[in-house]
Amino acid sequence: MTLLITVFAAIAATIIWYKKAPADDLGLGKLALMYWGASLMWMVDSVMEYIEDSEAFFNPAPMDMLNDAFLGLSVVALGLIIWIAMLIVKDPKGVVRAALLKK
Numbered sequence: 001m002t003l004l005i006t007v008f009a010a011i012a013a014t015i016i017w018y019k020k021a022p023a024d025d026l027g028l029g030k031l032a033l034m035y036w037g038a039s040l041m042w043m044v045d046s047v048m049e050y051i052e053d054s055e056a057f058f059n060p061a062p063m064d065m066l067n068d069a070f071l072g073l074s075v076v077a078l079g080l081i082i083w084i085a086m087l088i089v090k091d092p093k094g095v096v097r098a099a100l101l102k103k
Contacts, residue, residue, distance in 0.1 A: 001065055001068035001069040001071075001072050002042045002045075002068045002069075002071050002072035002075065003039065003042040003043060003045075003046050003072075004072070005069065005072030005073060005075070005076060006035055006038040006039045006042055006072055006075055006076065007039045009035045009038075009076045009079070010032060010035035010036045010038070010039050013028060013031045013032035013035050014032045014036075016028055017029050017031070017032045025092040025093070026087060026092065027083065027086055027087060027090065027092075030083065030086065031079065031080075031083040034079045034082065034083070035076070035079055038075050038079065042072075
């Protein structure tokens with residue numbers, strides 16, 4: 001589940017980035033790369049788990065699937081939090097600066 005969730009997030013971020021590619025002022029490319037990196041990490045984890053548990057890998061317990069889903073959603077949320085923090089620090093449209101200087 002973690003692999004599927006992060007791959008779907010990576011695909012969605014990549015599609016959105018590609019549609020806005022010439023003017024990537026929001027840093028969507030960095031978000032897509034974070035999700036692709038997480039997907040690669042989960043892919044390696046899945047391969048190693050398959051090597052260790054051959055047959056059991058294809059029959060996970062429902063509780064394990066739920067835990068994996070929560071972990072995958074947590075990774076996607078953490079990626080969004082990091083991206084938003086980078087966006088606030090970079091402030092490409094000057095919104096944060098204008099709000100801070102407004103009196």
